[in-house]
Amino acid sequence: MFxxxxxxxxxxxxxxxxxxxVVPNSFYLDLATRMAINAIIVLGLNLLIGFAGQISLGHxxxxxxGAYASAILPTHFGWHPLLAMGAGxxxxxxxxxxxxxxxxxxxxxxxxxxxxGLGIIISIAVRNEADWTGGPxxxxxxxxxxxxxxxxxxxxxxxxxxxxxxxxxxxxxxxIDSPFGRALRALHGSEVASSVVGVNVVRYxxxxxxxxxxxxxxxxxxxxxxxxFVTPNLADFGHSIELVTMVVIGGMASVYGSLIGAVLLTALxxxxxxxxxxxxxxxxxxxxxxxxxLPKGLVPTLAARFGKGG
Amino acid sequence: xxxxxxxxxxxxxxxxxxxxEVSFSIDAGIVYSxxxxxxxxxxxLFNLITGVYKPTHGEICLDGESIVGKSPNELARxxxxxxxxxxxxxxxxxxxxxxxxxxxxxxxxxxxxxALRLPSLARRDAELREEAAGLMRHVGLExxxxxxxxxxxxxxxxxxxxxxxxxxxxxxxxxxxxAAGLNxxxxxxxxxxVRKIAASGITxxxxxHDMKMVMNLSDRIxxxxxxxxxxxxxxxxxxxxxxVIAAYLGAHA
Ligand SMILES: Nc1ncnc2c1ncn2[C@@H]1O[C@H](COP(=O)(O)OP(=O)(O)OP(=O)(O)O)[C@@H](O)[C@H]1O
Ligand SMILES: [Mg+2]
Numbered sequence: 167m168f169x170x171x172x173x174x175x176x177x178x179x180x181x182x183x184x185x186x187x188v189v190p191n192s193f194y195l196d197l198a199t200r201m202a203i204n205a206i207i208v209l210g211l212n213l214l215i216g217f218a219g220q221i222s223l224g225h226x227x228x229x230x231x232g233a234y235a236s237a238i239l240p241t242h243f244g245w246h247p248l249l250a251m252g253a254g255x256x257x258x259x260x261x262x263x264x265x266x267x268x269x270x271x272x273x274x275x276x277x278x279x280x281x282x283g284l285g286i287i288i289s290i291a292v293r294n295e296a297d298w299t300g301g302p303x304x305x306x307x308x309x310x311x312x313x314x315x316x317x318x319x320x321x322x323x324x325x326x327x328x329x330x331x332x333x334x335x336x337x338x339x340x341x342i343d344s345p346f347g348r349a350l351r352a353l354h355g356s357e358v359a360s361s362v363v364g365v366n367v368v369r370y371x372x373x374x375x376x377x378x379x380x381x382x383x384x385x386x387x388x389x390x391x392x393x394x395f396v397t398p399n400l401a402d403f404g405h406s407i408e409l410v411t412m413v414v415i416g417g418m419a420s421v422y423g424s425l426i427g428a429v430l431l432t433a434l435x436x437x438x439x440x441x442x443x444x445x446x447x448x449x450x451x452x453x454x455x456x457x458x459x460l461p462k463g464l465v466p467t468l469a470a471r472f473g474k475g476g
Numbered sequence: 477x478x479x480x481x482x483x484x485x486x487x488x489x490x491x492x493x494x495x496x497e498v499s500f501s502i503d504a505g506i507v508y509s510x511x512x513x514x515x516x517x518x519x520x521l522f523n524l525i526t527g528v529y530k531p532t533h534g535e536i537c538l539d540g541e542s543i544v545g546k547s548p549n550e551l552a553r554x555x556x557x558x559x560x561x562x563x564x565x566x567x568x569x570x571x572x573x574x575x576x577x578x579x580x581x582x583x584x585x586x587x588x589x590x591a592l593r594l595p596s597l598a599r600r601d602a603e604l605r606e607e608a609a610g611l612m613r614h615v616g617l618e619x620x621x622x623x624x625x626x627x628x629x630x631x632x633x634x635x636x637x638x639x640x641x642x643x644x645x646x647x648x649x650x651x652x653x654x655a656a657g658l659n660x661x662x663x664x665x666x667x668x669x670v671r672k673i674a675a676s677g678i679t680x681x682x683x684x685h686d687m688k689m690v691m692n693l694s695d696r697i698x699x700x701x702x703x704x705x706x707x708x709x710x711x712x713x714x715x716x717x718x719x720v721i722a723a724y725l726g727a728h729a
Contacts, residue, residue: 337591344590344597345583348569352577355566359637362526363644364552364581373587419568 182328202327205428210381216418219354224285228379230401232386237307251387258383270371289401304397417463479504485534494520512700518683555647559637567626575608578643615639
């Protein structure tokens with residue numbers, strides 16, 4: 167059953183490899199790059215939400231920490247971008263771990279509230295600390311260079327992100343079909359059953375929360391360098407919801423659903439731009455229709471319809 | 477020294493005294509049954525011993541060492557396994573994976589190695605798949621080896637829980653009404669399965685309403701009534717105990 171799951175990975179790799187040669191212009195290459203960045207974040211978030219059954223309404227906050235670490239540390243302190251990215255991820259991991267321990271001893275709704283609160287605090291912090299962050303206007307981010315080579319044009323960025331996405335997809339497929347991944351899915355299925363077979367439920371929830379937060383932070387850094395500019399919107403509540411929506415629309419507990427959700431919801435605002443001012447309404451309407459007719463998300467629903475295990 | 481010693485164990489839920497001052501010992505290698513009418517506190521007793529509930533007072537010792545306050549996952553490490561009266565099967569996983577989860581503590585659970593799918597880990601997982609399939613055959617679920625858990629009937633899910641518990645390679649297994657809701661044929665199969673488990677050296681603690689099964693299988697029986705110990709002894713002793721006849725068996729006869 168799981169061998170088949172890897173066929174999708176080859177398809178993903180082929181699509182990623184061919185894409186830059188068939189897209190008509192750099193607008194679409196940019197769109198593809200942003201889709202791939204979101205897909206990586208959503209893979210991590212789906213591990214938390216879909217596979218482990220927990221929720222985070224503040225993931226954009228973690229993304230913001232990564233993005234601003236990559237903006238502030240090289241600009242104000244002259245840090246190497248790679249070091250800044252690592253520091254952002256480490257700070258995110260630490261914060262997520264410290265926050266998660268007490269919360270996971272409680273129940274789901276507290277987690278939703280706490281992550282929501284954290285996201286809002288981070289977003290307010292970057293808005294207010296204008297001396298460091300540029301405030302609501304945001305700030306430029308230095309280019310990302312490594313070993314004297316500078317990532318500058320869109321094609322280079324695309325390839326970097328595409329490789330990261332292929333690796334992330336592969337690693338996620340591996341993870342869910344491992345002892346660690348089974349424990350995660352088991353605690354979603356029954357907490358008491360997983361604890362009596364020896365799963366330390368709190369520790370696993372903390373681990374996956376931290377892992378998904380660190381993923382978001384790293385991709386926040388990548389976004390910052392790729393766009394060359396950060397604004398507080400990155401860390402906003404609305405962005406957190408957008409990420410959760412990608413998980414839900416694509417399909418909870420579905421690796422390929424994560425990718426599809428990210429692709430569709432990154433494209434949707436572009437497609438709706440013609441609605442001039444009504445795009446948010448159209449966006450909401452499409453989500454509602456999806457939730458009514460595809461409550462399990464696109465990929466699991468279609469997989470069930472065509473008789474293939476998702 | 478017994479494998480498990482329970483002394484003066486009590487738990488109160490607000491005003492409800494679900495288990496009151498219950499004491500007993502279980503020797504290694506036997507089949508020990510706990511019986512009593514509905515609401516007598518049998519499941520609560522299991523929840524106390526396996527760490528799901530913390531007792532209000534009293535003592536529980538495994539190998540002579542107190543285990544009060546230890547979490548279920550710590551007790552799993554010490555060789556305790558259990559099934560649930562109200563099914564606790566992970567419906568988001570396949571039947572086979574449910575059994576594989578039982579082997580959790582025997583596996584390398586490293587996250588990085590898992591994400592990179594190191595060959596050693598992949599090999600171990602393939603072996604485990606075989607082992608779990610073997611266990612499913614052992615508990616009489618060969619036809620469900622490729623099934624999803626949420627497509628299985630009730631009786632099969634009861635046995636799936638036993639398979640998961642056995643995958644832990646426990647020393648001590650608690651079975652909470654394994655034959656409840658099963659037809660007579662399935663009940664006989666579960667009876668045989670419990671015998672096989674006991675014969676393999678695992679100490680069995682059984683809660684069951686099927687009196688024939690209990691009387692035939694058990695080395696010793698504990699009778700609970702309104703959370704209190706009414707009697708304890710061999711099946712013969714319990715059967716002849718006047719209190720038991722009056723309060724329990726009498727009511728059913
Ligand atoms: N978590 C709880 N909170 C409050 N009361 C509880 C709780 N768990 C059990 N009880 C109460 O404790 C008493 C014993 O319940 P328990 O489930 O242990 O009985 P039982 O002997 O297993 O019965 P049955 O044969 O019906 O399974 C009942 O009155 C029940 O309502
Ligand atoms: Mg019960």
